[in-house]
Amino acid sequence: MGESTPDSSPRQLATDARDRVRFEEEALELSDQVYQVARRLAGSREEAEDLVQETYARAFRAWRSFQPGTNLRAWLFRILTNLNIDRGRKIQRTPDTQPLEENDYFLYNRLEESTGDGTPDERKVVERLSQNEAVTALADLPHDFRDVVLLVDLADFTYSDAAQILDIPIGTVMSRLHRGRRMLKRSLAETAVEGGG
């Protein structure tokens, strides 16, 4: 059908304006969350700010294509991740050559071993990790993996929302998520063990 001819009766115009205002307000309420993910997608704060601004500019222009009652947050993040790709993010080939033998208890086991403290409190073990290293480790993840980890672990999207946002099958979301999390842990384990000993 394409776009229907806008009805320009005063009543229609008023309804339109009201819908648009509501849309814009709801979208702006999500801006903190959009920024959090954008900041981790972009290399610098400035780039992140540009990315968020572009996301909102595009969202506000395209507001009619958002279907009320559907997931606005997912819709915004889809714009964000698409723009991030458009802005020249390099398409990286998934480096599946690196074997990841570690299982899911690996990080805890490594940290526990290196504390030399029997079975320490879980919180104490986490304290051995460095905040800066977490930022670096996340930034260093191959982008395909990082996108999924950010959407699920930072933005709390379900597997199925993440699949829709990134336009990939849900099985791919799951495998990238699991692998991405393990890569993150491996690089954190390395730095924590080096730093603490």
Added chain:
Amino acid sequence: MSGFAWDPCEKCEKMMQPYLDRVLTEEERVEAEEHLRGCSYCRKRYRFEEEFRQFVRLAVAEPMPPELKARLAALRTPL
């Protein structure tokens, strides 16, 4: 009896991510919780995983610059 075909801790380990992501089936969830009740080894590692997720979330969080908020508001369509 659990009926685990292999080491129950190994199975519990494999269920950790989906358990914390809340995507296990009801049956699997019950199975994991049953094992966790009796196994401090796995319980510790599950708790660590929760702490770890929280740690990553906080470690990488950065407040949004207030000026950006203002700039976004300025992008709104004028009434």
